Amino acid sequence: MNNMIEVQIDxxxxxxxxxxxxxxxxxxxxxxxLPIWVGPYEAEAITIxxxxxxxxxxxxxxxxxxxxxxxxxxxxxxxxxxxENDTYxxxxxxxxxxxxxxxxxxxxxxxALSVRAHVPIYVHPSVMEAASIIPxxxxxxxxxxxxxxxxxxxxxxxxxxxxxxENFLEKIDFDKPEDKDKPEDDTSDPPKKPKKK
Numbered sequence: 001m002n003n004m005i006e007v008q009i010d011x012x013x014x015x016x017x018x019x020x021x022x023x024x025x026x027x028x029x030x031x032x033x034l035p036i037w038v039g040p041y042e043a044e045a046i047t048i049x050x051x052x053x054x055x056x057x058x059x060x061x062x063x064x065x066x067x068x069x070x071x072x073x074x075x076x077x078x079x080x081x082x083x084e085n086d087t088y089x090x091x092x093x094x095x096x097x098x099x100x101x102x103x104x105x106x107x108x109x110x111x112a113l114s115v116r117a118h119v120p121i122y123v124h125p126s127v128m129e130a131a132s133i134i135p136x137x138x139x140x141x142x143x144x145x146x147x148x149x150x151x152x153x154x155x156x157x158x159x160x161x162x163x164x165x166e167n168f169l170e171k172i173d174f175d176k177p178e179d180k181d182k183p184e185d186d187t188s189d190p191p192k193k194p195k196k197k
Contacts, residue, residue: 004122012047033133042108049115061112078114080123
């Protein structure tokens with residue numbers, strides 16, 4: 001277990017585009033995260049244990065814990081030992097009659113068991129190096145806002161255009177109520193009837 005990095009379950013997240021879930025492990029005392037894709041059933045098993053939901057009958061990982069207990073074996077820790085072709089390899093470490101047993105396991109099953117057995121999770125440094133995420137530092141709340149850019153001076157042509165627009169706005173009578181019954185162009189004379197020949 002030399003140099004193994006202890007992590008804790010930070011969250012279980014849903015991916016809206018796929019049925020898979022994401023278990024996010026956080027390094028203890030560090031702002032460093034390891035995301036692991038798991039199936040929906042394994043994610044549900046982890047979530048149920050985290051939320052301490054009571055079930056009427058033992059689920060698969062409850063059964064696994066009960067089997068260890070029935071044979072007087074004690075689960076001591078969980079390890080994520082390898083990452084190969086985007087697949088995480090886990091291991092269940094248990095003690096039986098004073099001997100340490102290392103049992104190959106899917107990482108999702110090992111994590112689900114760790115929640116039920118209340119044992120720590122460790123990750124091999126090479127796995128953390130290859131797949132962990134360190135979030136970017138957030139901008140401090142007290143940081144001064146960036147200086148505002150001074151507006152560029154208008155050219156002579158721009159000033160003339162603004163003057164024309166200003167004159168146009170001054171001629172508009174905003175207080176005059178609109179007569180909806182009149183046509184849009186009510187300034188012209190009504191059309192004259194054609195003269196009979």
